[in-house]
Amino acid sequence: MEAVKSLRKKYCPTAMFIAIIAALVMIFIGHKDLARGIVLGTLFSILNFVLMGASIQLRVQRTRRTGAMIAFVLVLLRFGFLALPLVVSIYYDKYHIVTTIAGLFMVQAVMLADAVKKLVLSRPA
């Protein structure tokens, strides 16, 4: 599963890097709760993506129906996992709910930003 590893290496550190930079900016302007929220959300976004990759072995090389069933069960399991930072941010004021939510989409945001960058660069001047 070299492909999955390369994806992890490509997107996860970038997502964490962006979250840390954003958190530093937020701390600098005096909003520690925002900073904690974005780091927490991003951490779980990355863990979700890592789990997704790890579960691929279970899904590929199976029949269409089995693959779809396994995918459905895994989606439900990972949703339970993604709910954790949201619950934490609701109960503890140290973590801001809005930045926690934003952090949960960090890996996807990095992927889309990468795609937009490629699309813009591929266009003739």
Added chain:
Amino acid sequence: MEMDIQILVKLAAYIGGGMAIGFGAIGAALGEGYAASQADMAISENPEKSSDIVRNMLIGQAVAESAAIFALVVAILLLFIAPQDPTIVTAAALLAAGVSMGLGALGSGLGSGFPAGETCTAMVKVQDPKVLSRMTTVMLISQAVCQTPAILAMVIALMLMFVGFGGPDPVKAVALLSAGLCMGFGAIGSGAGSGLPGGAACQGIGRQPEAQGLLTTNMLIGAAVCQTPAIFAMVIALILMFVNLGDVPFNPYWAAFMGAGLSTGLAAIGSGYGGGMAAGASCEGIARNPKTVGVVTTTMLVGQAVAQSPVIFGLLISFILLFKGYGEAFALAPGMALLAAGICMGFGAIGPGIGSGIAATSAVSWVARNEENAGLLMRMMLVAQAVTQSTAIYSMVIALVLLFVI
């Protein structure tokens, strides 16, 4: 009584939360399952490309999951955030928020799976790494566009949760519930339909890498037009939430508001998906023959415009239901007639929207093969779409009879 309302609000929040993630998970799971099944097929066809295919599948699945994460966020907020002012209106707003987000995420999750799956199958025959990279890029862009209806549904859900809608007015409670249903249903067709041009564009880039620019532009135009029914649904949802009609009697206004939401919400399903079908055929046609891009895009846009007619009928009935003005009714029948008008128009428009999309799909596809006869094919498409629309017109006639005669 105070305690009863608090329990009612909690119940509404829990049911809303359950519906948000319950429905929201369906679309993403189906989309991800579709991507995985197409990846399976592609790997079995060319095992040497398994690394690229798995990579693409994983990225596609991660983005397809976004709609379900929106639903998860709304569900958690519904379960754990205590409302400040527990009234029947708050209960209705929380339930509506769950319905809006759950149904709204369904289409986007499913639609995002189409580009992911189609890219996996298209990768089988592509050797150039640059082309593979371009396919993944276009897949991601099209998946992002697919998320728009789910984002609209989330915006409505968050407004329902956090905006104060005043005192315990039962008519307002029904209006909010209707707003949630309208946005939720209205996002399904557009979300699922937007994925079709994305999938076809990715397939097309695999076949005609040099047409990447044309395909991306066409995909974006087609997918943007697909979003129109979801925007109509959002407009009706916002009117239901924020327009103050003054002190109106419960009966028959409850039915008029519920009917207004259902009319546009349900009607948007067919038009959204039908428009996506036409856009998908257009991308496929351009990949087949890039020189026909002008005429194919024109035919697609005309086909999509006509496929929007059923949702416009739905919108018209919604506006009449909302703004006609009614006296207080003491019997149930007048209210039920208004509700029936909305249901009649909403369900009656689903088939014609999809049917018009099928007619446009065929015409667009053949225009790409036979450019010389584009005019004839477009006329045939318009005639076929007009015939398809007749059933929506029947529904509208019955809805108008229910509104003005009964």
